[in-house]
């Protein structure tokens with residue numbers, strides 16, 4: 001078959017041939033121009049060259065066969081329809097060449113207007129415009145400027161300078177004061193600039209102008225900024241852009257012409273009304289370029305009532321048709337309105353909720369659709385307090401916005417001081433070089449955390465995000481001196497007790513107090529703001545959509561909570577139980593001494609004594625939590641971290657011992673501790689003696705915890721409450737481990753529970769890859785699985801989280817090895833596959849096996865959708881993320897497969 005016999009692949013679509021569902025092929029702009037055309041709205045005629053043509057061009061470096069001919073044919077039909085020819089010296093057709101990809105993308109070539117003008121047709125254009133020479137030369141100079149800049153990469157400033165020069169010569173600051181002669185002169189200056197930078201004259205042949213512009217749009221897909229933007233937004237690199245060729249209409253024909261942009265509702269608040277800007281006697285790009293002062297769109301009513309009424313009418317039709325907020329670009333040519341663009345408009349998080357609610361009221365969408373139109377990231381944004389930056393506050397330093405929110409408070413440098421001051425009712429900001437697990441109490445007490453080291457994945461960042469606490473990390477201009485209780489920044493010294501403000505969204509650090517507005521949405525979730533009484537459209541909309549999400553979702557949402565206070569908060573936020581209660585904090589603080597006794601025990605009796613002393617303390621902790629969660633399940637994880645984490649660090653002990661010896665004090669205990677620390681040292685603590693392994697090695701440890709849980713449950717139940725404990729064994733890799741623990745635990749439970757009616761489940765975490773792969777066996781011994789996806793990710797990838805995030809994740813992200821850290825959003829293909837296998841094989845072995853996930857992924861929107869799709873029963877996340885998980889679980893349930901949530 002010769003290429004002539006090949007039926008040409010269709011690369012060009014007339015506006016009348018397309019529709020809004022063809023965004024992949026025609027790009028967003030092209031698809032929507034086609035949609036408006038078919039709605040009968042006044043769109044200048046034109047055609048769209050497909051993204052496939054762009055892909056073919058980028059693959060081969062030349063236009064695909066058949067493209068040139070199709071462009072020719074569509075151009076001819078456009079010329080026939082307009083009764084003008086491109087480049088006709090007496091009555092030229094002019095066109096615009098506009099890029100338009102599926103997703104709007106800064107960094108790509110924008111638009112060239114007035115293509116088709118040259119030294120001869122500029123005269124014809126003036127004649128056709130009733131002798132309006134000013135208009136014709138203004139259009140021509142714009143063409144050379146835009147063409148030079150976007151097609152030939154001539155530096156835009158050179159044209160700007162020449163324009164400024166012309167205005168200066170005329171003694172004006174407005175381009176409106178330039179007359180035809182000025183503009184003719186400017187065209188001459190622009191041509192010289194063009195020649196200087198490109199080595200050739202400005203192309204006079206209209207068809208060459210058109211072809212070069214189209215090719216430049218294709219190539220702009222791979223411009224550096226576009227590539228960067230795609231990577232950031234995770235837009236696939238192979239989509240390509242479409243090119244729209246549109247007959248020109250002119251807003252620069254005089255005072256009865258103009259151009260403008262409009263929104264059908266306020267994109268900031270969602271309020272109904274007319275929002276937009278209008279500029280008389282101007283071409284499109286002037287409005288956004290801010291060259292002249294625009295007037296509010298309402299003023300158009302006075303200037304041109306007919307066009308204004310028509311525009312309002314069209315806006316209402318578009319909203320009804322798209323069933324959403326639309327943004328619009330239009331031009332008026334001598335009193336005739338033309339629509340040049342529309343799309344579903346971007347909006348703030350608050351507006352997204354408000355508009356979704358309004359559209360339901362207006363009967364345009366149903367609640368499922370409203371739920372689909374908002375997302376967890378938006379909800380999370382609305383839950384953070386914000387700075388009111390009306391006054392001029394200058395940041396003194398900038399770090400990483402590690403955990404969003406806005407916090408002001410007195411600077412403290414130690415966890416202890418943070419707790420002390422917070423107890424006195426002070427707001428404090430904990431400032432450290434970096435944080436470690438010992439800072440936990442201080443972090444809980446503080447309003448915010450500021451560190452000079454570490455990024456988005458440092459300890460401070462991760463823990464703060466988990467707590468929903470504001471954190472700026474890695475503000476490296478700050479020099480922290482903890483012993484001296486001060487830090488220096490930008491030549492200033494900040495002492496303990498001085499006030500700073502940190503913005504965890506932007507990473508900015510301010511000296512002094514910046515006023516903060518609390519989140520109304522949080523007040524609503526906490527129950528202090530009644531949505532029916534609030535006169536706040538946002539709170540009402542959030543309430544309504546959350547209610548629907550809760551009704552729609554299949555996944556239950558639990559919270560990770562270790563204390564009664566956390567549990568109470570989680571419950572207010574809608575948690576349906578606790579999915580992870582860590583018991584390690586129950587070994588901290590003043591209980592460390594007992595833990596030391598446990599570790600140092602030389603005889604069974606000494607060990608048993610230490611455990612017996614810990615038992616009532618743990619039992620009280622559990623009683624508090626079970627009471628708060630009355631009637632709801634509480635999954636308690638038996639102790640997980642290596643025991644040496646509870647001992648002082650080696651260096652500190654060594655110094656203590658040396659100092660005490662020097663003074664001639666009795667150092668027997670310190671020496672014993674030091675020896676224990678040395679003995680227990682591990683090269684890879686993450687893979688060492690922890691989790692179930694501890695339980696199997698240290699007699700009585702798990703037994704004590706199991707007894708404390710069972711006794712607490714019995715006590716709460718006897719007091720008239722209802723406790724539903726689920727004991728979770730961490731780090732199991734083989735069913736035999738679980739069986740051993742379970743046999744011992746069941747004996748204790750039977751003994752404690754007696755006839756109290758309390759039921760205690762025993763299950764396991766699935767966080768070691770081997771456990772996922774032998775889930776069928778493990779399910780025989782487990783009453784539930786809870787996926788510990790943090791460890792599963794660490795062990796699945798072989799990443800030591802604390803090391804890798806700082807060391808090379810940036811490079812992996814840059815190379816696109818992953819689009820997002822697998823600790824933030826679950827890696828579906830690898831770690832997710834382990835989850836899927838374990839879920840399937842576990843359920844095959846034990847039908848109805850209860851499946852959940854605990855860990856940060858439980859509050860991550862994308863991961864929640866994944867957990868929904870593999871059929872888990874619940875997700876568990878930090879209390880602050882519970883509403884986000886509820887919303888996303890609802891969205892997952894109503895979303896049709898393959899729908900696009902971008």
Ligand code: ADP
Pocket residue numbers: 044095096097098099110111113246247248249250251259283284285329330331340341
């Ligand atoms: P962007 O994607 O940057 O908005 P556009 O392709 O929409 O770029 O074009 C920028 C401006 O040029 C638009 O605001 C529009 O008003 C104007 N414009 C584009 N095509 C035409 C045309 N055929 N006639 C008149 N103005 C146009």
Ligand code: MG
Pocket residue numbers: 329341
């Ligand atoms: Mg536009």
Ligand code: MG
Pocket residue numbers: 640730767788790791
């Ligand atoms: Mg774990």
